[in-house]
Amino acid sequence: MPSNRALKVADRIKEIVAQALESRVKDPRLGFITLTDVRVTGDLQQASIFYTVLGDEAERSATAIALNSARGMLRTEVGRTLGLRITPSLEFFQDGLQESATAMNDLLFEVARKDAELAKVREGAKPAGDADPYKRAEE
Secondary structure, three states, rough: OOOOHHHHHHHHHHHHHHHHHHHOOOOOOEEEEEEEEEEEEEOOEEEEEEEEOOOOHHHHHHHHHHHHOOHHHHHHHHHHHOOOOOEEEEEEEEOOHHHHHHHHHHHHHHHHHHHHHHHHHOOOOOOOOOOOOOOOOOO
């Protein structure tokens, strides 16, 4: 489990990078991006930034290229604002949360459809054997 300090630094990095992306990065390839999470190693030397992009696959790949090209400027901004002895290196990862949620919704829809089919089959069904299939001692 990350330390309390690492969690605070991660939260602060998320704020700094989001603000810098909004105000300082003017790359036209940068799409409508949302930072979802930041994880920092215990020694505060590496920060993994997770993001989602609204749009199709072309916009996602263009945003990934834009983020990688702006990584140095963003690291400088993080280092200047945080004032740590060592500025963490930044890595950007596309968050698969949206795809996972879509896949989960598709699976739930499929389960509901199969349950409805099974309920239709059960409506006219009769038991295969007697009403009471157990043998009694008095028989």
